[in-house]
Amino acid sequence: MTGSRSSAAVAGAGGPARSGSPPSLLKRSARRLFANGGLIGIITTAIVALLVIPPLVYLLISSFHATTRDGSLGALTLKNYIGVFAGKELLTAGMHSFVFASASAVLALMIGGFQAWVVERTDAPCKVLVLISTIVSLSMPYVLYTVAMLYALGRVGPVNDLLKWVLSSSTPVLNVNSMWGMIVIEAVLSTPLSFLLLSPIFRASNISFEEAAMTSGASTAQTLRMITFKLATPGVLAVLLLIFIRAVEAFEVPSLVGMPSKINVLTTDIFLNLKLQVPPDLGKASAFSVFLVILVSLMLMLYHRLLRHSEQFQTVTGKAYQPRILKLGRARWFVGGGLIVTFSLCTLLPLGVLVWASLLPYYQSFSMRALSRLTFKNYEGLLGLGRDVNVIMNTIVLSASTATIAVLLAAVAGWLIARGRRWSRFLDQIAMIPLVLPGLVLGVAMMEIFLKVPLPIYGTMWILLIAFVIHCIPFGFRYSTAGVMQIHRELEEAAGTSGASLPSTLARIVAPLIKPALLSAWLFLFLTTARGVSIPVLLSGPGSQVVSARLYEEFVNGQAPHVAALGLVWTSFMACIAIAFRRLGGRIGPQ
């Protein structure tokens, strides 16, 4: 706070000197508001609160009401909360959830962190593989990716076939329907997010600290451990928190991978009821989400406590800032090999399985007999997809608008949070709430709200846009907070001293420095929106349909080879858009 006060004082002192006459009371008040970030804080907090609070209120209300047979709210009750905690295997499910979420978050952080560090800070070869991997993973629909991994690691999948051959075993060596299977697949799914969030952190590291360590006699490993990774701590913790919460709330991987072996987590029971019951048990799902909101709030408090002195992690100061590439010497090929391994596991394996499946009349494992049956039949008729131009355009416009609005909001809010400005703690708390709102609960809340308020946007693209912006807020915030945290406030103070107003400082100093983080965020949110299913399922009308919901229905009802072909065509299309975006100025990997 001292820093902001001093910069405000300096800015205030600089104003009259320039204008030559004392400013009016109104002007002074306005300047003071801007100088403290107060007005910006109020406006940003108000917008975020307006987006997030109504669904939260709905969540609270429905958690304390019974769900009636017609889906409306019934009598006041505590049964939903009792239901969440009364499961006979709550302790086991809780333990499973904890192990699953923490191990997958740590693994995703390690793989994504390794990729980010190598891409941003080293001269290792094969960096482009990380870029391909990230774009492909984020372009591929979630369900398709999980099912592809299940086929790849399954009993008759290529990995087990290879292990059986190597170990001369007659039975499958790996059982993917296990806790390790859940952890690996969830971690692989979270790796692109981890990489994209960690890249800007490593990119913005100032090499002078590392050089100072090396000059003082530290080895490369010591420098990495004590300087590079330590400086990245706040950003890394934020990413870990985000991925952990996402994994606690995850349903697809536990239900597809763990359930066949009866490995139930906290979400399995609750979300299965939400999905299968007619009407869905929204009360119980809401109670569970309230429990997660409390958990997230506690974790955020812990996080802020850990980072009370975050200034010590700021590396981009007013002094010459030049991130440089670490020369790895002979180790570069070893590190490059690591990138090839992660690329093979995260991308090549599921992609290979899908390509193979898409070329068969029906799914079968690799064999010479299967080779003789290869066909392009599954791709025939897919050209008809182009018929639904409106649906494709809806998807692109919706995804681009969502990403743009969420990133702009996140840029300002991320700065407020990282600088500990007024409202920042509250802003940080409410910004994480959408993360624990199940898609269906958010959809119902939005439907209830907009069918009741006199704003005729139900069934239009506008309601989808608002819902997706809400859904994207936590991710956008984490990107920008991590980016701003490394920019030392002395840069802003210097701008203030030179007479720049706060909006001008934000636009001309902060924004360009966190641009890489914001562009990464944009691409991530664009692709995330394009593949979101549960929100459009409830909120789109006959004239506002998007591709993801249509694809999902095809996935549910189509045969595996047809689904694989369809998924690959859509993944390629989205990947082309992502690459075009990058060529137009975005950056999500090596340049």
Place this chain on the structure above:
Amino acid sequence: MRSVVWKHAVAAAALFNVVAVASAMAADDPELVAKAKREGVVNWYFSNQSAEVLADGFTKKYGIPVNRLRNGSTSQTLKLINEFRANHVVADVLDITIGVPTLVEAGVLIPFELENAKGVDPQYKDPKGYWVATMMFVQMPALNSDIVPAKDRPKTLDDLLLPMWKDKLVWNPGGSTGATGFIANILTSRGEEKGMEYLQKLKGQNVRSIDISSRAIADQIIAGEYTLGLGLLQNQAQVSQAQGAPIESLRLEPLLATTAMVGLTAKSPHPNAGRLFAEFELSQEGQMLYAKNYFAVRKDVPPPPGLVEADRATLNVLSPDDMNNNFEHWTDVYNKLFR
């Protein structure tokens, strides 16, 4: 032997089609058609993928475009209730498998009578007129025929309790297929007491649950990931088998059938177009479009490939009320015994 019977049945059905289509086209009510055309469009909420052919057929015949919105029954029910409560109904006509009684209770549906539903058996119509069944989904277990030799294939539901099937069975936990459908079939055909005895024994077989669609379960069986799937739709194995896939349906009687139903919404923006659409769906022409994959409810439409007309009498048909009143109980049984 069975395939010979099926071939005869298919041939007979083809002949039957030609004769029946020529003779039984019900005349449309010109006034209804004119009103529907003036409304210009129909909004259709539905949950069954194969039903899309129906919309194309309707537009081709009447020149009225169909705005389609396909979603699962759960989502459609939620949407419809909320639209109705907010006095902002978008859907004119709907086709879903679960949730119709909920919609009736909430006041979303209106009672109606269709000219083309007059020949439909009473068991496929709501006595109060809120819905008419349009087709039946027949469920049959299916196995990987490469893995299981013919002599080992189960002949009755009790054969599934043999030790050789322990850890080999799979189902999906939800909807009207999979575990819920299988449990419903056992409990409704054998009665609660004997049914529960059977299910207790089945519990010992350690049936694997995987939360993917029954179509995806069939694909997992074809791939060899699992050996025998319970509660699959009859046409799924049929389609893959025709492509040479190693999957075979098992005729373990009684065969369970669930229905999809058509309903008309209160406060519909295009009530005549909605009604005309429902008439088309129940017409012989519309029902023929369904018969490629499912059992039509009209007797003058042939059964789907793989089944014969005589099967109609032996099916264990679950009415929408059966489903609505007992669904929670069947889900509970699944949760207690198998999760």
